Amino acid sequence: MRKYLAPILLAATALTALPAAALAEPLKVVATFSIIGDMAKQVGGDRIDLSVLVGPNGDAHVYEPKPQDAARIGEADVVLSNGLKFEGFIDRLVEASGTKAPVVELTKGVTPIPAAEDEHGHAEAGHDDHKHAENEEGHEGEEHAEAGHEGHDHGAFDPHAFQSIPNAIIYVANIADAFCAADAAGCDSYKANAAAYTETLKALDAEVRADVAAVPAEKRTIITSHDAFGYFAKEYGITFLAPEGVSTEAEASAADVAKLIDQVREDKAAAVFVENVTNPRLIEQIAKETGLKVGGALYSDALSPADGPATTYVDLMRHNIRTIAGAVTGS
Structure with missing residues (x-):
């Protein structure tokens, strides 16, 4: 037993x-x-x-x-x-x-x-x-x-x-x-x-600020699909112009787009970017009418799939600033 x-x-x-x-x-x-x-x-x-x-x-x-x-x-x-x-x-x-x-x-x-x-x-x-x-x-x-x-x-x-x-x-x-x-x-x-994780984010914040500092001040105005980057703009000093509002439900009218194109020319925007959660058609139209190049895709409201460049929040923020900096400086 x-x-x-x-x-x-x-x-x-x-x-x-x-x-x-x-x-x-x-x-x-x-x-x-x-x-x-x-x-x-x-x-x-x-x-x-x-x-x-x-x-x-x-x-x-x-x-x-x-x-x-x-x-x-x-x-x-x-x-x-x-x-x-x-x-x-x-x-x-x-x-x-x-x-x-x-x-x-x-x-x-x-x-x-x-x-x-x-x-x-x-x-x-x-x-x-x-x-x-x-x-x-x-x-x-x-x-x-x-x-x-x-x-x-x-x-x-x-x-x-x-x-x-x-x-x-x-x-x-x-x-x-x-x-x-x-x-x-x-x-x-x-x-x-x-x-x-907070320590990782603090290091990332310093990295983003350094990347922004390397971008000439006159090249810190860009165009994205919708107003998803207001907090990024306020925190890091890059100006974002967008034809749509804070929600992707808000469809820009022809007058909105025309006004934005005038503003782009006046402010001398450096590049335009599509977003992973929006239709690229409007951004491609603005790029064509202003002569600006499409600098790549930014991740605004969602991560990328597993085979993409933004599978975590840290990767998302790092990808976005490097894509912006690379497009506007040609590096």
């Missing part, structure tokens, strides 16, 4: 010796889009079970939730959203899900900037005609949750706060606090991961 009991007792002893973290169920986390998903992964590590609603190259401005999205939120322990009305679908989706999980807005503590901050060179386009852009994720014809998209107001503030690395550091602190509140046993791990 002893020879049979010995292995059982040994196994039981080994189990009780395991740390609590190894026995705990992973924290179920839902992030609304890929950039937040990456930040959550950096803080949560292997203690979280992460689900991302709007994936790489996905546009959260026009995303239409699917029934399984409501189910995922309904099972979550924590839901992470950007806030500032970035995700027009989130309130209805949360209501449809019946979730009891906290919905944490990561822009808490960020100083928001107005949606049209002219001092930073954004085009004053009259974006009165809000239409739905084609959903590039190919969900046409699918049955959508009641929380589906019906057009939404993005409010008075620009929601793209993550385009400033100091703001991203605030996001990281908010994520760590949310995870600690939901999983006290893992708090030390979350805080340690957040601290290490």
Whole structure:
């Protein structure tokens, strides 16, 4: 009998010796889009079970939730959203899900900037005609949750706060606090991961500032598809002109485009760039009419797929500034 009991007792002893973290169920986390998903992964590590609603190259401005999205939120322990009305679908989706999980807005503590901050060179386009852009994720014809998209107001503030690395550091602190509140046993791990990631972001911030400093002042005006880079402009001193507003739903009129072309010629913009979440046609038209070259693709509201250059937030910011600097200086 002893020879049979010995292995059982040994196994039981080994189990009780395991740390609590190894026995705990992973924290179920839902992030609304890929950039937040990456930040959550950096803080949560292997203690979280992460689900991302709007994936790489996905546009959260026009995303239409699917029934399984409501189910995922309904099972979550924590839901992470950007806030500032970035995700027009989130309130209805949360209501449809019946979730009891906290919905944490990561822009808490960020100083928001107005949606049209002219001092930073954004085009004053009259974006009165809000239409739905084609959903590039190919969900046409699918049955959508009641929380589906019906057009939404993005409010008075620009929601793209993550385009400033100091703001991203605030996001990281908010994520760590949310995870600690939901999983006290893992708090030390979350805080340690957040601290290490914050140091990485501080180094990245210094790198971006150095890259911008290397760009001649007269070449720091560029054109992008929509006003996703207002916080980048304010933080780092590059002027972005855009024919569309802070949401990709806002379609620029012919008058908007003509006004922007005049402004480009007046301000002597250095290059134009397409974005990974928008149709390049309008930018290509502006490039043709102004004689500017298309300097490449910038990643605004989403990461790239696994085979792309911006699979993490750090890679995204590094790719964007290097693409801008390379295009306008010819290096």
